[in-house]
Amino acid sequence: MTEDRSFDTDVIIIGGGPAGSTLGCYLAMNGYQAVILERDIHPREHVGESLVPSANKMLEEIGFFDKMDYHGFIRKPGASWTSYKGTTAGPELLIRFKDSPQPGINQDYTYHVDRSRFDSLLLKHASEQGVKVVQGANVLRVNFDENERAAGVTVRVVDTEFDLRSRYVIDASGRRGLLGKQLGLTWSEGGRGRSPSTRGSPRWAWWWRRPSSTRPGRTTRHSSTS
Numbered sequence: 680m681t682e683d684r685s686f687d688t689d690v691i692i693i694g695g696g697p698a699g700s701t702l703g704c705y706l707a708m709n710g711y712q713a714v715i716l717e718r719d720i721h722p723r724e725h726v727g728e729s730l731v732p733s734a735n736k737m738l739e740e741i742g743f744f745d746k747m748d749y750h751g752f753i754r755k756p757g758a759s760w761t762s763y764k765g766t767t768a769g770p771e772l773l774i775r776f777k778d779s780p781q782p783g784i785n786q787d788y789t790y791h792v793d794r795s796r797f798d799s800l801l802l803k804h805a806s807e808q809g810v811k812v813v814q815g816a817n818v819l820r821v822n823f824d825e826n827e828r829a830a831g832v833t834v835r836v837v838d839t840e841f842d843l844r845s846r847y848v849i850d851a852s853g854r855r856g857l858l859g860k861q862l863g864l865t866w867s868e869g870g871r872g873r874s875p876s877t878r879g880s881p882r883w884a885w886w887w888r889r890p891s892s893t894r895p896g897r898t899t900r901h902s903s904t905s
């Protein structure tokens with residue numbers, strides 16, 4: 680779409696996680712030039728491996744859903760929540776997706792994914808749809824024009840900093856929240872140390888702790904049924 684030479688691309692997407700890759704696919708499928716600038720080099724570790732069925736629709740639309748079985752991701756027909764170590768001190772919450780069909784979702788399952796592989800494959804898929812993907816590209820800031828409209832970014836690749844101009848800038852930097860921080864729009868709920876933290880566990884694969892001001896120290900293990 681870009682014909683105006685003052686732009687390097689139609690859309691700059693900051694971050695090559697699932698949001699950035701998926702949006703890049705939609706843009707490329709609709710004829711827009713998009714560039715994904717990803718700070719890390721994939722595959723990189725990430726939490727968030729338990730997908731929900733509502734994501735199926737987007738993965739289908741961008742032509743990735745059919746690749747999930749091929750790449751060996753585990754089908755997940757539901758989810759259960761128990762207390763830490765799998766004990767059921769309280770009632771276990773069990774959800775089977777087939778019992779709660781959702782409009783527009785064609786399957787009664789979704790997937791449990793290794794996020795490093797999933798994100799990496801999704802980013803590759805975006806590249807295959809025509810999105811330019813640059814990894815190891817750390818966006819330092821979003822640049823605004825005289826009308827206070829986002830008009831590009833300053834990015835650092837290795838030791839070199841340069842500007843890229845675009846019609847639109849999308850911040851898909853996840854919890855980093857690049858634009859929110861730049862504009863001073865972020866705040867910390869409960870202050871330092873209140874963000875979720877991951878813990879490895881050889882027996883139970885992993886668990887994570889969600890700090891809560893009302894229930895301090897409460898832990899949650901999220902597991903899937905299969």
Ligand SMILES: Cc1cc2nc3c(=O)[nH]c(=O)nc-3n(C[C@H](O)[C@H](O)[C@H](O)COP(=O)(O)OP(=O)(O)OC[C@H]3O[C@@H](n4cnc5c(N)ncnc54)[C@H](O)[C@@H]3O)c2cc1C
Nearest residue numbers: 694696697698717718726727728729817818852853855875
């Ligand atoms: C403890 C925990 C458990 C979770 N469990 C689940 C779960 O079970 N299921 C689920 O669906 N979700 C889960 N989530 C949420 C899930 O991780 C996020 O919703 C998901 O990763 C968001 O994807 P995203 O693409 O928006 O961001 P991300 O996946 O975080 O991707 C953002 C990308 O932007 C890049 N980036 C950041 N800053 C810059 C920069 N300045 N320049 C260039 N690139 C940059 C990062 O390297 C990263 O690759 C969990 C989250 C946490 C914290």
